Amino acid sequence: MPAVAPPVVEKEVTDDKDVPRRDPQASTCVALGELHLRTAMEPHCPARQRTNALELARKCYQQAIKTDAENKDAYRGLAQVYDQLKEDERMVATFEKAIKKWPKDASFRFELGMTQARHKQWEPALAHMKAAGELDPENRSYQTTYAYTLARAGQWQESYQAFCKVGTPAEAHYNLARMLHHLGQDDASREHLELALTTDPNLVPARQMLAKLSGSAVTQTSANEVLGAVRPATTPK
Numbered sequence: 001m002p003a004v005a006p007p008v009v010e011k012e013v014t015d016d017k018d019v020p021r022r023d024p025q026a027s028t029c030v031a032l033g034e035l036h037l038r039t040a041m042e043p044h045c046p047a048r049q050r051t052n053a054l055e056l057a058r059k060c061y062q063q064a065i066k067t068d069a070e071n072k073d074a075y076r077g078l079a080q081v082y083d084q085l086k087e088d089e090r091m092v093a094t095f096e097k098a099i100k101k102w103p104k105d106a107s108f109r110f111e112l113g114m115t116q117a118r119h120k121q122w123e124p125a126l127a128h129m130k131a132a133g134e135l136d137p138e139n140r141s142y143q144t145t146y147a148y149t150l151a152r153a154g155q156w157q158e159s160y161q162a163f164c165k166v167g168t169p170a171e172a173h174y175n176l177a178r179m180l181h182h183l184g185q186d187d188a189s190r191e192h193l194e195l196a197l198t199t200d201p202n203l204v205p206a207r208q209m210l211a212k213l214s215g216s217a218v219t220q221t222s223a224n225e226v227l228g229a230v231r232p233a234t235t236p237k
Contacts, residue, residue, distance in 0.1 A: 023063070023066075023067050024063070024067070025067065025068075026063075026064040026065075026067040026068035026071045026074060027064075027071075029060045029061065029063045029064035029067065029074070030060070030061065030064045030071060030073045030074050030077060032056075032060045033056075033057045033058075033060030033061040033064065033074070033077045033078075033081075034057075034077060036053045036054070036056040036057035036060060037053070037054070037057040037077060037080060037081060037084070039053040040053035040054045040057065040084060041084065054081055054084055054085055057077065057081050058078065058081045058082075058085075060077075061074045061075075061077040061078035061081060062074075062078065064077075065078070069101075072098065072102065072105070072108075075094055075095075075097065075098040075101075075108075076098070076108075076111065078094050079091050079094040079095050079098075079111070079112075079115070082094060083115055088119075091115065092112065095108055095111065095112040095115075096112075099112070104135060105135075106131075106132040106133075106135035106136040106139065106142065107132070109128045109129070109131045109132040109135065110128065110129060110132035110142055110145075112128045113125045113126070113127070113128030113129035113132065113149075114129075114145070116128065117129075117149050117152070122149070122152075122153035125149060125153075126146070126149060126150065126153060126155075129142065129145065129146040129149060130146060132146075133146050140166050143162065143165055143166045144163075144166050144175075146162055147159050147162035147163040147165075147166070147172075147175065147176075148175070148179055150162055151176055151179040151180065151183075152179060152183070156176065156180070156188070159176050159179070160172050160173065160176050160192075163175045163176060168199070168200065169199050170195075170196045170197075170199040170200035170203050170206065171196070171200075171203070173192040173193070173195045173196035173199065173206070174192070174193065174196045174203060174205060174206040174209070176192050177189040177190075177192040177193045177196065177206070177209065178209070180192065181209070181213065186213055189209075189213060190210060190213050190214065193206050193209055193210040193213070194210065197210065
């Protein structure tokens, strides 16, 4: 008689840990999170689709951190998701975890400051940007953004001093004038343009901007008065 094979006895699964599983790599989770986050941030993304995409992005980034707690991009992405969800406390907490984990990485402090600046939370934004600049003093982008943010927050003198660290005094006056014009402070903007040209008469962008801003006032003020004596720059009390 032919040999009869013994019956196959299947192992009973009693717990999830007995189920073989293979977690995706952290980099894969981050890539999927970025895809979902980009979908959610599309200008015409329907509200329901946006909510679903942010939820998927959140799960992807959290899985990435679970898989590899050293993945910096996962922390950045998760913080962005919380920002999009308007969950400020979780956003700040995520950045702070990253800052604590990588205290010498200036980028996390800078990105947190940028996010807070977008919400006009000037005091913490400036504190984090300043800290980022101190950690990476050769990063001109950090220094310049900090200077512009100071101006945006109404700290004009401090902004000028910050601009002086990344350019000449004339360029500092010109850059401050640009932000003041953006804020609708055209009188103060003109004053800083005049200071820029007094310091460096060959600063062409400043001369062009002053001519443009003074165009509407030419009927009331002569060109000599516009380009004449320089008054002290107006600063908020």
